[in-house]
Amino acid sequence: DAKTTQPPSMDCAEGRAANLPCNHSTISGNEYVYWYRQIHSQGPQYIIHGLKNNETNEMASLIITEDRKSSTLILPHATLRDTAVYYCIVRVAGGETSGSRLTFGEGTQLTVNP
Amino acid sequence: GAVVSQHPSRVICKSGTSVKIECRSLDFQATTMFWYRQFPKQSLMLMATSNEGSKATYEQGVEKDKFLINHASLTLSTLTVTSAHPEDSSFYICSARDVGNTGELFFGEGSRLTVL
Numbered sequence: 452d453a454k455t456t457q458p459p460s461m462d463c464a465e466g467r468a469a470n471l472p473c474n475h476s477t478i479s480g481n482e483y484v485y486w487y488r489q490i491h492s493q494g495p496q497y498i499i500h501g502l503k504n505n506e507t508n509e510m511a512s513l514i515i516t517e518d519r520k521s522s523t524l525i526l527p528h529a530t531l532r533d534t535a536v537y538y539c540i541v542r543v544a545g546g547e548t549s550g551s552r553l554t555f556g557e558g559t560q561l562t563v564n565p
Numbered sequence: 566g567a568v569v570s571q572h573p574s575r576v577i578c579k580s581g582t583s584v585k586i587e588c589r590s591l592d593f594q595a596t597t598m599f600w601y602r603q604f605p606k607q608s609l610m611l612m613a614t615s616n617e618g619s620k621a622t623y624e625q626g627v628e629k630d631k632f633l634i635n636h637a638s639l640t641l642s643t644l645t646v647t648s649a650h651p652e653d654s655s656f657y658i659c660s661a662r663d664v665g666n667t668g669e670l671f672f673g674e675g676s677r678l679t680v681l
Binding site for chain 2: 487489492493494495496497538552553554555556557558
């Protein structure tokens with residue numbers, strides 16, 4: 452899996468948008484960008500993933516640059532419950548077992564403040 | 566969405582005893598499951614890949630005789646920490662791959678092991 456780089460921590464005010472960046476300059480053409488988050492003492496939770504186009508679901512939006520070397524996860528209206536460690540991972544979607552062996556980096560600790 | 570359940574969520578044991586942690590896929594079949602370990606304030610580290618009906622594949626540096634993995638059915642994988650020591654105290658997390666649907670991964674809630 453391609454290496455990703457994320458800032459170690461970020462703060463955000465409740466109700467404001469949280470924009471979490473991720474660099475993945477060595478991403479391969481068949482690798483997707485996945486975002487997971489881990490709330491303290493829980494298992495990781497899937498948020499969103501994308502290949503080239505921007506994606507949006509009920510939790511977040513994912514903006515991927517045209518060269519695919521970086522992406523931004525956007526939580527449009529952050530709440531206190533969004534405080535968690537956010538992991539950006541690049542991997543092959545579905546498919547072979549090798550693509551399922553996730554390598555977690557250090558992630559970004561997002562703290563949403565009242 | 567698909568659910569992966571771990572049991573127990575918390576376990577405390579004495580040094581030298583063995584502890585078994587179960588990982589179940591509740592509404593899908595998983596030929597492959599993954600076991601991770603997470604120490605406080607650190608990221609998840611992959612320990613092994615559990616394959617249904619065959620031997621697990623361990624990551625470098627993980628003792629296979631220490632961490633026994635059994636994947637006897639398409640919905641259950643177990644991790645047994647043998648002769649546990651205080652340094653084995655950690656948060657153990659499993660994930661399962663839904664090969665019958667999207668092939669996507671789902672994570673369990675984690676199991677916190679404390680060895681006294």
